[in-house]
Amino acid sequence: DAMVIQNPRYQVTQFGKPVTLSCSQTLNHNVMYWYQQKSSQAPKLLFHYYDKDFNNEADTPDNFQSRRPNTSFCFLDIRSPGLGDAAMYLCATSSHTRDTQYFGPGTRLTVL
């Protein structure tokens, strides 16, 4: 089945220790997104790639970076995680920004 895969499902890191979250897709979609969702809050878009074009949201902290080395993979790098970065991180894909987004299961990040 075509799908969106996120690894790891659970990630524990220490305050200030860089961490990388991974997303891969078999849908061959052009667009890949990263969302941050904190408890009882709406998923918040951090950035998205349309092919190789990177689109950063204005309020995404500089601490968050992303890489998309090829169509299938996208990475979220948190350079110096703070306690406030503990959240569920959702990856999604779509064929076009207008189209339905398909989500992965998420990575729950804990910062100690």
Place this chain on the structure above:
Amino acid sequence: DQQVKQNSPSLSVQEGRISILNCDYTNSMFDYFLWYKKYPAEGPTFLISISSIKDKNEDGRFTVFLNKSAKHLSLHIVPSQPGDSAVYFCAASEPTSGTYKYIFGTGTRLKVLA
């Protein structure tokens, strides 16, 4: 400021009855709306959508109604089943700088009682 609001954090409904989940929005530029369903430990999955040129879209047991003048949409599930128990997110899309962006609500947790 939250542009998409789901004011009911939770809803309980008896099996077989109608579930009505509500969503309000503030941005009149939103022109496409979606509902997603999320089970625990899974990502949100697309359920149903509606364009701003329509006021109703139906797919099996699920119907979405859009009232543009009130900036309100609702999702009706009839009849409700225990397997419908999940968190439901409303999302709205606006065209921006040649692309589209979705804004999500905070979700409503639906519990269907057997």
